[in-house]
Amino acid sequence: MSTVAILSKYVNESRKIAEKTAFKLGYPLVTMTDLVKAAAKEGNVTESELSGALTDITLYHQLFRKRKMKLVSLLELALCGFMMEKSIVFCGYVGYPIFQEISHVLQVLVLGPPEDAGGRAGGKGSGKDLLSDDKILKWFKKIYQADMEDPNLYDLSINMWHMDESEAADIIINTLKQPRFKPMTYSKKVMKDLQLAFHIKTKLIEKMPDVAVKSHDGTVYVYSKAFKRGQKKAAGTKQSIMWMDGVDYVEILKDQKSFDAV
Amino acid sequence: MNSPEILLIDDEPIVGQRLRTGLEKMGCKVEVAQDPKDALAKIRGKRFDVVITDIMMPEINGIQVLETVKEANPDTQVIIITGFATSELAREAMEKGAYDMIAKPFKPADLRGMVAKAANEMGFTDIKE
Numbered sequence: 304m305s306t307v308a309i310l311s312k313y314v315n316e317s318r319k320i321a322e323k324t325a326f327k328l329g330y331p332l333v334t335m336t337d338l339v340k341a342a343a344k345e346g347n348v349t350e351s352e353l354s355g356a357l358t359d360i361t362l363y364h365q366l367f368r369k370r371k372m373k374l375v376s377l378l379e380l381a382l383c384g385f386m387m388e389k390s391i392v393f394c395g396y397v398g399y400p401i402f403q404e405i406s407h408v409l410q411v412l413v414l415g416p417p418e419d420a421g422g423r424a425g426g427k428g429s430g431k432d433l434l435s436d437d438k439i440l441k442w443f444k445k446i447y448q449a450d451m452e453d454p455n456l457y458d459l460s461i462n463m464w465h466m467d468e469s470e471a472a473d474i475i476i477n478t479l480k481q482p483r484f485k486p487m488t489y490s491k492k493v494m495k496d497l498q499l500a501f502h503i504k505t506k507l508i509e510k511m512p513d514v515a516v517k518s519h520d521g522t523v524y525v526y527s528k529a530f531k532r533g534q535k536k537a538a539g540t541k542q543s544i545m546w547m548d549g550v551d552y553v554e555i556l557k558d559q560k561s562f563d564a565v
Numbered sequence: 566m567n568s569p570e571i572l573l574i575d576d577e578p579i580v581g582q583r584l585r586t587g588l589e590k591m592g593c594k595v596e597v598a599q600d601p602k603d604a605l606a607k608i609r610g611k612r613f614d615v616v617i618t619d620i621m622m623p624e625i626n627g628i629q630v631l632e633t634v635k636e637a638n639p640d641t642q643v644i645i646i647t648g649f650a651t652s653e654l655a656r657e658a659m660e661k662g663a664y665d666m667i668a669k670p671f672k673p674a675d676l677r678g679m680v681a682k683a684a685n686e687m688g689f690t691d692i693k694e
Contacts, residue, residue, distance in 0.1 A: 404652060405652065406656050481660070483655075483659045483660045485659055487655060487659060487666050488667045488675065488679055489655050489665075489666040489668050490652075490655055492667070492668065520670075520671075
């Protein structure tokens, strides 16, 4: 279950590279639209609401923010599902925290020529598939507090100025052959743990937007500032998730340091 | 029956004690080393089919063990077990030729599964988890 994750603000160009890479590898291509469909089914929400969460870059209204974070979490859970199921090529702009955790994910950044940065991709029929261009960068920054075009976040940066999509796909495929991108017991287990953690997070995030969840072999660690305000919240949260599939034990953590140390 | 030779390296005695019996029941011949220096001497003196090593050990770490194994016998499969698993460590281990890696704590059956898979790929088809 290898994963190639191609992120870019150049929607059309990265999509073409992803299609070519997926075709050459014989892997299915997973797009943002696929994530929306899968998340809608899994989370019992509408596709238009999920698409809205991916296109609206304003996060100022707290109530809306809670809902939006839940929707993003649902999309990330759907992405985990695709990654668990089979080897994939993903093209889009969600999932950055997942990719950082899983050692076998080849993370690719697609860059374009600087003079094209202002609207080319959005103008060529990419609109159907959610955001384009600089709005993607803003969305990414809002959600993940990171610069999507920071090359340090990736294993490979490809500049479309220098090559066509077929050459780009060949470079990606050659890079994927490096042993470090081979799935192993550890990375597959991390993926499984992340899937459970995202599953629980989607259940809790609307009530506690700051909720953070980690899972290790069925033991689940949950942190939120809300737990400091009383035992009732902590006990209720524990009760609500301890019977979920895959959960053996729940530990409620009241301070960030303890959670980070897990 | 042809038995794979296993070397299990961990400075915590309990790890060797817990894992040894299960591996022997599978049909493996198991040697346990708590001192990584002794382990390196064993690796240089004898060909093992599978080496299982911890990462954090005094003086010599598991990555150094992996490098020594691959230098002495590139065909030996190395399984990393560690309580300090990270994505970076996993990548480094795989790049240096590790067969697989698992984070502690793990179920002994998980490790046995990894050993059985490695042994089967090496031609020890009688080895079952």
